[in-house]
Amino acid sequence: MKLQKPKGTQDILPGESRKWQFVEARAREIFGRYRFEEIRTPHFEHYEVISRSVGDTTDIVSKEMYDFYDKGDRHITLRPEGTAPVVRSYVENKLFAPEVQKPVKLFYMGSMFRYERPQAGRLREFHQIGVEAFGSSNPATDVEVIAMAADFFRELGLTGIRLHLNSLGTPQVRATYRQALIDYLLPHKESLSADSQRRLEENPLRVLDSKEKADQALVEGAPSILDYLDEESQAHLDQVRSLLDALGIDYVMDPRMVRGLDYYNHTIFEFITEVKGADLTVCAGGRYDGLVTYFGGPETPGFGFGLGVERLLLLLDKQGVELPGLPALDVYVATLGAEKSNKLKNPYDFSDTDDLSDSTSKEVKVNQAATLLVQSLRRQGLTAEREYLNRKLKAQFKAADQFQAKTLITLGESELESGRVTVKNNATRAQMEVALSDLEQDAAAVVARVLALGDD
Structure with a gap:
């Protein structure tokens, strides 16, 4: 047997690792200006940490997780994303305690693992940089985190990145819209792709996210969630938009943008760019006010984002952004x-x-x-x-x-x-x-x- 790296992984060699170090150092510098502090969680978690938060019907849990039983017969998974482990740590370590300054602002960097078809910018072991802010339901927190991501991209020298914005409203709004979407799609079920037919039963909002052309044509006429927002949801979205306008941060409303993860509510966003004629999401995030309670913590609002480092470096390379190498030797x-x-x-x-x-x-x-x-x-x-x-x-x-x-x-x-x-x-x-x-x-x-x- 020829010894080589597992499929979907990569060796980051010295010349490349300097680029990684630069990106990570710049993230630490910029996040520090916003008073975010680093948190490091284990690379593996109990299976329930992910399944409870992400949702059993999502592709992550149903198809992509690396999970196994260890020698103590504990159901373990390699972490497929960063938010759930951070929330688990937030609750377990009682960072919600009164003596802890609020909001609690955290960031992380590290490996994530998903079993999926390897391709450029998407591997089975991939790396994320992410931030999470706990304790503030103020729309200004949404905008601060979005602005921090925009600062990061600007200072790296990236261009042509567009901010897409949407709202999933309250859990009640999302539930109402979910049913309206099912009612619209069900008569067209046989015309949907196999994946979308499955999602229609399990997670219908994900049908809006399909990359299949036939699915995309069908969802063009689907109802917009913006038409279902209640007074609270509309007010939150209006404040987010007003603050973005005040900061001069351009955005487009994208009612077809959804989340595959069950815990999001209110503001969701993505930074998107075009590579070879196709849209590429560089960073995605949003608000998740109910997630802390899923882990047994007190009701706590949260907001954050995650971005893939491999995808970010790919984009930097495509745009010809020069990253510094080793400094000259003295x-x-x-x-x-x-x-x-x-x-x-x-x-x-x-x-x-x-x-x-x-x-x-x-x-x-x-x-x-x-x-x-x-x-x-x-x-x-x-x-x-x-x-x-x-x-x-x-x-x-x-x-x-x-x-x-x-x-x-x-x-x-x-x-x-x-x-x-x-x-x-x-x-x-x-x-x-x-x-x-x-x-x-x-x-x-x-x-x-x-x-x-x-x-x-």
């Missing part, structure tokens, strides 16, 4: 052999190697001195790398260029004997000689002086 230490020396009278004296052969003694002394030097540079806050492969100097200088090293130090036995090295500006080739002790005391100042040198 110092590269090249090593070389030198003439035979006597006992070295400086901090880099390794005279305990004198019992080795002459050539081996030189190599050991230089190797140890290079290690000591590069570690000193790192401990002083500089980024530093050294030669390990005993290559010729030309190959070492090429490696320094590949590292985009700002400065270059060449270290050999003659430098150890004299206690002085040459530090070269790798861009201008200007250089200066300094004592090794100066580098030990204030390497940053030495590097700054060398970088300030002009061309030779």
